[in-house]
């Protein structure tokens with residue numbers, strides 16, 4: 001689904017992504033881990049088209065999307081969420097998801113669309129929210145929700161764009177431990193053919209969710225492997241995991 005080849009980006013003298021390569025199959029769950037400042041968000045910014053690359057290439061299925069703007073990548077199924085929430089805080093969840101669906105199908109640009117066309121869009125919005133256990137909050141604005149539910153609304157907005165590859169930048173960031181399970185449950189129920197990249201610092205969650213793990217350090221790939229490989233990798237333990245005693 002996705003192939004990233006030798007991607008690099010520098011800010012001044014600082015190499016934030018350094019020759020990064022990775023690939024992702026349909027339905028695969030890949031976790032991207034690494035210390036703060038390792039370059040994880042920068043890599044997601046590059047893959048999603050929010051940031052250009054100094055060198056390297058990005059392929060989405062058979063298309064070379066390296067020079068495509070972000071919105072074109074979205075139309076081809078490459079969708080990301082943000083480490084820092086980007087929700088409209090006062091607009092009810094179902095209306096936000098409906099807007100995303102209108103954006104996806106292009107009808108957002110048509111002021112004269114038929115009133116009857118809203119019905120199917122609202123139904124689809126409702127079913128996306130239901131699948132994330134957010135149905136009870138459909139008419140609630142994010143500002144009135146628990147933070148964990150707000151983060152799930154962001155996932156709902158991403159799903160409304162019908163992704164084939166979904167990039168989740170710390171969907172649990174800022175969520176209290178008591179609400180984390182709800183999000184993990186929702187993530188585990190994502191469509192099985194959807195390819196997912198998740199950035200996450202909670203190692204319990206990473207090892208439960210991921211089929212494969214890529215470890216970034218100083219912008220470069222330090223290791224790639226199955227959760228078991230990564231757990232046993234001495235360099236990874238030394239650089240990242242071991243110091244927190246999490247394994």
Ligand SMILES: Nc1ncnc2c1ncn2[C@@H]1O[C@H](COP(=O)(O)OP(=O)(O)OP(=O)(O)O)[C@@H](O)[C@H]1O
Nearest residue numbers: 011014016034035036037038039040041042043083
């Ligand atoms: N626009 C920018 N200009 C200059 N430096 C930047 C910019 N964006 C990020 N950086 C630097 O690039 C490095 C990587 O940052 P990035 O946000 O990608 O890390 P991260 O792995 O996502 O960290 P975290 O786990 O804290 O979210 C950091 O040193 C950061 O300060």
Ligand SMILES: [Mg+2]
Nearest residue numbers: 040041042083
């Ligand atoms: Mg980040």
